[in-house]
Amino acid sequence: MNYVIEAQGLTKRYNSTIAVDNIDLQIPAGRIVGLIGPNGAGKTSALKAILGLANYEGDLNVLGKSPSKDRAALMEEVCFIADVAVLPRWIRVWQLIELTEHIHPKFSREKCLRYLGSTKVTLDHKVKQLSKGMVAQLHLAIVMSIDVKLLVLDEPTLGLDILFRKQFYTNLLNDYFDEERTILITTHQVEEIEHILSDLIFIKDGRIALNSSMDEVQQEYIELMVPPDHAAQAREFKPINERELFGRHIFLFKNANREEIKALGDIRTPGVADLFVAIMNGGES
Amino acid sequence: MNRLMALIKREFWENKGAFRTTPLVIGGIFLAAMLMFLITFNYFDNEFQSLRELLRFIAQTDTDMRSKVLYAANLEISVFFSTVLAFVVFFYLLGSLYDDRKDRSILFWKSLPASDTLTIVSKLLSAMVVAPLIFWVIYVITHSVIMLLFSVVIMVLGENPWTLFLSLGNPFEAWSLVLVSYFAQSIWALPLYGWLMLVSAFAPRIPLLFAILPPVILGVLELWIDFLHTFTLSDNLFGLFGHWFANSPLIMSADKHNDEFGASLGIPITSDFDHQVTVANMFDRLFSSDMLIGLAIAAIFLGATLWLRRRATES
Numbered sequence: 091m092n093y094v095i096e097a098q099g100l101t102k103r104y105n106s107t108i109a110v111d112n113i114d115l116q117i118p119a120g121r122i123v124g125l126i127g128p129n130g131a132g133k134t135s136a137l138k139a140i141l142g143l144a145n146y147e148g149d150l151n152v153l154g155k156s157p158s159k160d161r162a163a164l165m166e167e168v169c170f171i172a173d174v175a176v177l178p179r180w181i182r183v184w185q186l187i188e189l190t191e192h193i194h195p196k197f198s199r200e201k202c203l204r205y206l207g208s209t210k211v212t213l214d215h216k217v218k219q220l221s222k223g224m225v226a227q228l229h230l231a232i233v234m235s236i237d238v239k240l241l242v243l244d245e246p247t248l249g250l251d252i253l254f255r256k257q258f259y260t261n262l263l264n265d266y267f268d269e270e271r272t273i274l275i276t277t278h279q280v281e282e283i284e285h286i287l288s289d290l291i292f293i294k295d296g297r298i299a300l301n302s303s304m305d306e307v308q309q310e311y312i313e314l315m316v317p318p319d320h321a322a323q324a325r326e327f328k329p330i331n332e333r334e335l336f337g338r339h340i341f342l343f344k345n346a347n348r349e350e351i352k353a354l355g356d357i358r359t360p361g362v363a364d365l366f367v368a369i370m371n372g373g374e375s
Numbered sequence: 376m377n378r379l380m381a382l383i384k385r386e387f388w389e390n391k392g393a394f395r396t397t398p399l400v401i402g403g404i405f406l407a408a409m410l411m412f413l414i415t416f417n418y419f420d421n422e423f424q425s426l427r428e429l430l431r432f433i434a435q436t437d438t439d440m441r442s443k444v445l446y447a448a449n450l451e452i453s454v455f456f457s458t459v460l461a462f463v464v465f466f467y468l469l470g471s472l473y474d475d476r477k478d479r480s481i482l483f484w485k486s487l488p489a490s491d492t493l494t495i496v497s498k499l500l501s502a503m504v505v506a507p508l509i510f511w512v513i514y515v516i517t518h519s520v521i522m523l524l525f526s527v528v529i530m531v532l533g534e535n536p537w538t539l540f541l542s543l544g545n546p547f548e549a550w551s552l553v554l555v556s557y558f559a560q561s562i563w564a565l566p567l568y569g570w571l572m573l574v575s576a577f578a579p580r581i582p583l584l585f586a587i588l589p590p591v592i593l594g595v596l597e598l599w600i601d602f603l604h605t606f607t608l609s610d611n612l613f614g615l616f617g618h619w620f621a622n623s624p625l626i627m628s629a630d631k632h633n634d635e636f637g638a639s640l641g642i643p644i645t646s647d648f649d650h651q652v653t654v655a656n657m658f659d660r661l662f663s664s665d666m667l668i669g670l671a672i673a674a675i676f677l678g679a680t681l682w683l684r685r686r687a688t689e690s
Contacts, residue, residue, distance in 0.1 A: 143485060143688040165488035178389070178480035185388050192381030193487045 094119050094240050094272045095140060099148035102135045102296075109135035110146070111296035119239070120269035122286055125276045126366055127293035133276045136293065137244050140274075141170055153239055166195060169233045170242035177225055179218040183211060186232065196237040205231035205265070223254040230258060234266045241266075243275045247282075255282055262286075284362040292369055299369050308359050312348060314341045316355035324354050331368030342368045378489050382497035386471075387505060393463045394501075398510045401459055402517035405452075409521055413528055427532045434539055442543035443635060449518065449549035450626050450638035450652060456514040457557070457625055463510075464502045464564075468571035469582045471498040472680065476687055491684045495572065495677065502568055503561035511554050518546060552626075552652055556640070559624035559657040566619075566669045569676030576683040590616075621645045622665075624657040 095117040102110035109132040117123055127133045138144040140152055142161030150157060155164045177186070183206070190197050206213075209227045217225060226247065233241065247255040263286050267273060275283055290307055292300035302310070316324050321339040325332070327350070329341035342360055343351060351357060360368075387394060416426045423429040433441070472495075475481040484494065526536035561568075571586060578585040594612035601611060623641040630639040632651040640657065643650040648659055660666060 138688060141486075143482075145686070145689070161485070162488050162490035162493075165486060170482075170486050172482040172486070176479055176482045178475065178483060179478060180389055181385075182388075185385075189381055189385055190487070192384075193378050193489050195488075 092119070093117060093151075094121075094153060095274070096151040097140075097148065098150075100136070100139060100150055101147040102132070102139055102144065103147070108296055110139065112148070113293075113296075113298055115291070115298070115301070117272060117274070117289070119272050121288045122267065122273045122275065123289040123291060124280070124283055124287040124362070125274060125291050125293060126280055126362070127276075127299075128370060131293045132296040133293055134244060135296075137170075137242060137274070137276065141168065141242060167238050168240045168242065169236050169238045170244065171229050171233055171246045172244050177217045177229055179216070181217050182213070183215050183217070183228060184213040186217070186228070187213070190232055190236070194236055197232075198235045198237070202231050202235035205234060205261070223250050226250055226254060226258060230261060234261070239271060241271065241273045243273065243277075245277055246275070247277065247279065255279065259283060259286055280363045280366060281361065287362075290362065292366060294370055300365075307362075307365065310345055311360050311365060312343045312346055312351060312357050313360040313364065314343065314351050314355055314357050315339070316341070320354050324351075327351060331364075331371065340364075379493060379497055379500075382489060382494060383501055383505060386498060386501035390467055390501070390506075393467055394506050394509050397459060397463055398456060398513035401456055402513050402520075405455065405517050406520060406524070409524060413524075426528070430529060430532055430534045430539065434534055438543060441540065443637070445540055445544035446549065447629065447637045449544055449546055450552065451629065452518055452521075453514050453549075453553040453626055454628075456510050456517075457553075457560075457627070460507060460510045460557075461625075464506055464568075465571065467506065468498070468502050468568055469575050469586055471502075472572060472575040472684060472687070473578055473582050481687055485688060491681060495681055495684060499568065499572065499677070503565075504558070507557035507561060511550075511557055514553065515550050518550070522546070552654065555654055556625050556652070556657055559661055562661055563619075563622075563624050563666065563669070565673035566676065569673035569680070572680045573676045573683070576680045576687065618645055618647070619669075622648050622660060624660045626652055 093116045095115060097113055097115040100110055100113040100115065101108065111132070113136065125133055125136070135144065139146040139150060140157060142157030142164055145158055152164060153167045157164055187199060187202055191199055206228070209224065209231070211220060211224050211228050217228070220228065230246070247258050250258070259282065262273070275287075277283055287304055289303050290300060291298060314324060314329075316339050318337065318339060324339065324341050327343060327346050329343050331342040333340050342364065348357070413426065416429070423432065475484055522541070526541065529536040529539055574582050574586040590612060597611040598613070621642040621644050626638050626640060628639050628642050629636065630643040630650060632639065638652050639650040640648075640652055641650060647665075648663070649656045
């Protein structure tokens, strides 16, 4: 099987601190992968290695290329949005489009103009005249007009209001994604992307804490809500996490017997955010 | 090629103010000064009652001398442009690999499939070719407009501009000499350009400080050690820089050549090279052993620049 990203023993050190610690990773094509971890867990370091923006140790292969040696060639196949504020402030929209057109062989001006047509961004605007949300729309319009195999989004919606954020992911899903493409997203706003993800990777202290498809997650993890008097009983099933909400106890189980647990209270599929908190708090490594 | 052209265009767009507006303003100032001179000439207390009288006097002078003065003047007009160009290029290079690190747009540039080498080449070419070319074009236009203006005034005052000055000096010769000297200077200045780009890629903040302080400290230390050692001052970094500057193939000053007063290359205080403005003298500098050493230094600086640029997104 051909993987879009294939890493073995990927390690990134900054002097004495280890940001990414011996990660093995395989991401196939046609997935939307959420890379989720607390601040300083090594997400950005991992992404930088994948994009050829930083050196690393270990084997790393992105679309058959070595990012550290071949960044320019790799960027013909990969797009990334590192942060919304990253477009140069002095540039005009038409200049940005012309530049991308000449430098990127797979850029389509028509597509870009069509995407921009549905926004308030005009060709004569300078980036510094645009609001944060408009800059994000512009950047996304450019990136979506480039026909690449891998799109990496590092906190793409940071600082945007909820309307822009929803629109951003809707556009991405409806107009861009298909089974040929792979999207890798990191964000802290987990709830907003959980319904579009196909795969989930949690990263903690530079290591992978969870790496499975959303289907697997839904099968493996169960959340149980019980009144206090059932709590002791529930604990016997060895939950990986327990919390209290409005006087009710909420337990998270991994690979537990669904039927037995069901008898104790209400069960449901846990949200990614709850799962994340549970795993990050040491429920599993 | 397409990519390189696009990157060079990007440099022009970003630096339009420095590359285009600045020489236009110089040209404007020049023209305004000329106009003021023409308009207010009669009010000056000088030996001529009026501009008409001055022109009549000039018309009677020796044509040979007039053509020499004209030739020198044609070249000297460029000095104003060259000086400002030097400053523009200096500060452009100093910011060339610093500004996008500061505003973090470097991440966008790095997301384009253009290699770091190509990026550095595009910036170096903008400094070596694009900026000088634009300044030169505007110098030529300014000069032409001034000649036109003078011709009209001369005609209005009843003299013939053709016999008075137009036929005596071929401006094309001056223009091409200036153009060649600009490109010669771009090569001559490569060690400096390399240093500025290196600082620009390296400086965590205030690149100007990082560009100037190390050589100054090194130079002062050298002077001091030299002095303690031998109680004489031999060649050191400052002397080297002075020589480099004085030997420049750029038209910077005026001097006597073969008993005739004229424009000169660099500053005629050194005798390493002939300072008379000829293409051969410019090439003498470019094919000298000094230049060879300079190119080696520039290569080291630029290599280090590339190394740093590749790692600019590390932290």
